[in-house]
Amino acid sequence: MSGRIVHGGGIGAAAALYGGHPGDWLDLSTGLNPCPPALPAIPDRIWHRLPEQDLLSETRHAARTFYGSGDILPLAVPGTQSVIQLLPRLADRGRRAAILSPTYGEYGRVLTSSGLAVDAVATLDDVDPRSGQVVVVNPNNPTGRLQAPGNLLSLADRLAGQGGFLVVDEAFGDCTPETSLAGAVATRPNLIVFRSFGKFFGLAGLRLGFVIAADDILERFADWLGPWAVSGPALSVATDLLSAEPQPLRRIISERRAGLGRVLADAGLNVEGGTSLFALVADPCAAELHAHLCRAHILTRKFDYAPTWLRFGLAPDAASDERLAAALATWSAR
Amino acid sequence: MSGRIVHGGGIGAAAALYGGHPGDWLDLSTGLNPCPPALPAIPDRIWHRLPEQDLLSETRHAARTFYGSGDILPLAVPGTQSVIQLLPRLADRGRRAAILSPTYGEYGRVLTSSGLAVDAVATLDDVDPRSGQVVVVNPNNPTGRLQAPGNLLSLADRLAGQGGFLVVDEAFGDCTPETSLAGAVATRPNLIVFRSFGKFFGLAGLRLGFVIAADDILERFADWLGPWAVSGPALSVATDLLSAEPQPLRRIISERRAGLGRVLADAGLNVEGGTSLFALVADPCAAELHAHLCRAHILTRKFDYAPTWLRFGLAPDAASDERLAAALATWSAR
Numbered sequence A, B: 001m002s003g004r005i006v007h008g009g010g011i012g013a014a015a016a017l018y019g020g021h022p023g024d025w026l027d028l029s030t031g032l033n034p035c036p037p038a039l040p041a042i043p044d045r046i047w048h049r050l051p052e053q054d055l056l057s058e059t060r061h062a063a064r065t066f067y068g069s070g071d072i073l074p075l076a077v078p079g080t081q082s083v084i085q086l087l088p089r090l091a092d093r094g095r096r097a098a099i100l101s102p103t104y105g106e107y108g109r110v111l112t113s114s115g116l117a118v119d120a121v122a123t124l125d126d127v128d129p130r131s132g133q134v135v136v137v138n139p140n141n142p143t144g145r146l147q148a149p150g151n152l153l154s155l156a157d158r159l160a161g162q163g164g165f166l167v168v169d170e171a172f173g174d175c176t177p178e179t180s181l182a183g184a185v186a187t188r189p190n191l192i193v194f195r196s197f198g199k200f201f202g203l204a205g206l207r208l209g210f211v212i213a214a215d216d217i218l219e220r221f222a223d224w225l226g227p228w229a230v231s232g233p234a235l236s237v238a239t240d241l242l243s244a245e246p247q248p249l250r251r252i253i254s255e256r257r258a259g260l261g262r263v264l265a266d267a268g269l270n271v272e273g274g275t276s277l278f279a280l281v282a283d284p285c286a287a288e289l290h291a292h293l294c295r296a297h298i299l300t301r302k303f304d305y306a307p308t309w310l311r312f313g314l315a316p317d318a319a320s321d322e323r324l325a326a327a328l329a330t331w332s333a334r
Helices: A011-018 A044-048 A053-067 A080-084 A105-113 A149-160 A182-187 A215-225 A232-242 A247-266 A286-295 A318-332 B011-018 B044-048 B053-067 B080-084 B105-113 B149-160 B182-187 B215-225 B232-242 B247-266 B286-295 B318-332
Strands: A075-077 A097-100 A118-121 A133-137 A165-169 A191-196 A209-212 A270-275 A278-282 A309-313 B075-077 B097-100 B118-121 B133-137 B165-169 B191-196 B209-212 B270-275 B278-282 B309-313
Touching (some): A044 A232, A075 A232, A080 A191, A247 A278, B053 B209, B105 B133, B133 B149
Parallel strands (some): A097 A133, B165 B191
Antiparallel strands (some): A191 A209, A270 A278, B075 B209, B278 B309
């Protein structure tokens, strides 16, 4: 596999390098809710049988209400990554793609390795309206930069005039539903919204995401993925959790985010951006800080392409905030 | 989605048509072990975190021992269907594919709809050795026809001379490991073996399968599927169950299969074939028999392309065998 990207979550590798039992590490390298809700009961038949249409349909209806996609029934997919992999097949081979950059690296890796010509653009205004496919992660990972919905819709309309698609990845948008374009897809056949289930709900192991797009696009994705693409347990758990009131989860995420923000501010670090699920620190010594925290068995996320950045995910509780604060205190005092 | 195939497992649809609560139906429409082992405990972190490399590696090592693939570490995939979907990408576009037929319909649907020219061949001798890709389900679904390993290896060697692949789907091979080619892949770079986890273990909801093939082929599949393609719970459960002794499962499947065989024989039905996980009945009135059993809320599997066939999966216990026997008694007495 060419150009494989090192993502967060590599606690095993970090522990092999810096010592300690992986279970004792504090993993701040991902952008996951560290306080997932209790796992709903999963009926035996969900494990034993193939996931049937009625189960799938229940999940899609729950997702429609949760994401506010109106007439569109979101398509359940085995993680957003599974449809990122398919974007090259949606692309018009003769046209360039554009990615609002820097952002989540898998878009660039997948589109480029498929042979497409890809422009990394810094602003929406820099997008060539003749692009066949434009990707915007909103809010962005890892910068947290947020594009106003109106500006994205204008871009979608400009692209539509020339037959191009706009893909908006809202993986980190569950705490800010007012920024979502999910409700706008029904009237814009060239707009595709990706939603991630595992981040907000802290259940990344399930492998579940949703695509909100016009029926013909959803049918193409469904056709490429084939039947039974999503596991029964993922559908069952998601139906339950998407049907529950999201405010308690938003509240605890907000509390955890505030705790992280305080620790980073107290340490005098420069928080340059972030979302509800992570903070991005800019520091000329980011690589050394990463290593310093590893020695305290705390894993953060560094970026090959931006050596001054360090991304901090949320810690699960106040005690873990203090553990991070203690490790940062010895850094500040070095 | 064009040419969608109606598979077994549609209890919801059958109950809507024939009445009864879906949970009260006896589902004999699939080829799944109806007596799955107890679900192993799944640690919380498996649900919460992305499936990491070390988890994946443990599953692959357990699969290597279970399937006997020697130097090859099987690739975990989210169900065999996920790699059937990718077969067209492995194919040389300019060459024909061949499928030993009739067989599991998804091969024909996927290869044909990708635009490949596909020959449905009746015997291995009918395969054009210039084929780019040949698919054999062994033992076959739904006929149960078994190809001798030596004949398949000869075919693989004939194809290798002209750069063609042989795909052998051993989804129903877990009770007859002596027929498997898993151990032959290490010395045959054009041989690809698919294994299904959910059938033998009765855990189809998990969505898990394995590909046994040369490293360069596994890397291509892994690249197309992308990172984190298989859910954490699937990997965790599989690692535990693949590491356990398979004989108790084989024994109970064998008992259940014997029970089904007795019921069908007592009813005077003509069992034309089958595997350890299902029996294939040939009857000029198969469609009427299917409807008759539906009225008793028992679902079997009929085949559009073979209207005289009816496939019976295993019932979970002797009481269910008797329920089937009672329904068949009123059929014989009609």
